[in-house]
Amino acid sequence: MADLSVKICGIDFKNPVIPASGVFGYGREYEELFSLDRLGGIATKGTTLNRRTGNLAPRIAETPSGMLNSVGLQNPGIDHFIEKELPYLLEKDIVILANIAGSTIEECVQVAEKLEHTDVHMIELNISCPNVKQGGAAFGTSCDMAGEVVRQVRKATSKPLVVKLSPNVTSITDIAKSVENAGADAVSLINTLLGMRIDINTGRPILRNNVGGMSGSAVFPIAVRMVWQVANAVKIPVIGMGGVSSGRDAIELMIAGASAVQVGAAIFTDPYAPIKIIDEINEFLDSKNISSVRDIIGTVKPW
């Protein structure tokens, strides 16, 4: 049994596997299938200051080796999260990353302020949601805007601040450096890639929002490339995600430079995916006689 624990921004994770924000709600639905205590952590559903109703359906479309979603940050608002969801999550022996978002810098700051007096372990600031008209990816696609929103949220929170980055940019390393300079403690990437499907019989896009965020195995090589580039560009830890569906994928992303991995669409295919990934990482390390998962982080030997 290898040591699977990792430490990110001073927070101990018992293993490096975290269900990604948006696929896992606030965890309750999966507790029916397995104990949440087995996970390294949970990135909770993106939460805004006030309740958001989200986009009209259809919000989901299948794509080759992946999917599109355009949920549009439907959530019950931060007060509901703090009162009704967080206490239950904090009873678990896992790291809780509260994923937050906002339409304005002010909203992001207010949400972070509300979490300041809770026991949530980390904040994951979403500056990369492709499905909302304001805020979201608009923050994450400009270095200046990304830096500014992080600078303001940084002032509002003493908690470790992870900033979730969009891949829909010309240079993700520039954005990563910008949020690092603005005070981010870590970055997580990649959020979904903007995509589209059209029903050729009707000429109508499948998603009611026309476009949506693409995830699943198809995006995995992009995630590997971006994690590698960003890990080389910044000194803060990188949490990798994007199409991870097996222990081998998780190992690959960690070799590329990720200190932990998030699992998204794979959970829809197999709800036990995070648990299987944890077991597979362990088996791989044992088979290679590697005593700690920390020993593989960033060990890629580029040509």
Place this chain on the structure above:
Amino acid sequence: MKYTQGKYLILKKTAVAREIYSFIIKCPEIADIASAGQFVHIRAGNFTLRRPISICGIDRNKGTIRIVFEVRGEGTAEISRLNEGSFIDMLAPLGHGFTINRFKKVVLIGGGIGTPPMLPLAEIYGEKAVVISGFRSADAVILQDDFKKTGAKTILCTDDGSLGIHGFVTRPFTELAEKGGIDAVYACGPMPMLKGIAEICKKYNIFCEVSLEERMACGIGACLGCACRTLRNDEEYFAHVCKDGPVFNAGEVIW
């Protein structure tokens, strides 16, 4: 809500119409807790998303459930290629089923591939039920013998008049509703059909539940993908077909 995920043996596969298949699946722990109106979420080969299929039969004694589904795309085509003796990966039973009560007279209305979830209700209500089913044409008609075995009265409609009444299910249903005495209506089928039924039920003040369909990802209420516009406490609310539904009170749905 209780559910489980696993690989279950397909005991019997039959083609019930062109591109429509019936599977009887051995899954005692699912059969034990499943109820009419719930669905199973099936893994389809290497596709990312599972496919939600409504439950068409529950046999607790034999520990089996039955599903009847139509090949609509590549995912359901993949599922249809599974054979007797092979295993099907299901997350089930999911969703909120039909409200079962001591009603004296109920009408079950199924349109096309919306007909299968009506069968468990016909088994519960037997002679107290009138089943109205509608199909495109005679070659798409399914499950009529199964409904007759339950003791329910059956009324068959086809859009092109090739079998039974020529026209939509709303025609015979309107006649029944006008006569009165119906305690509850349960329906599943295309949205325009459900909307029409909901309007008739509202007019005659009949309790009505509808089973809805939406593109779905997790199936258990976590991802919020399968949104459905509903009214909750007079406020518009995006409910979720997988967890809040698939069965909704027709009065709650914003059509």
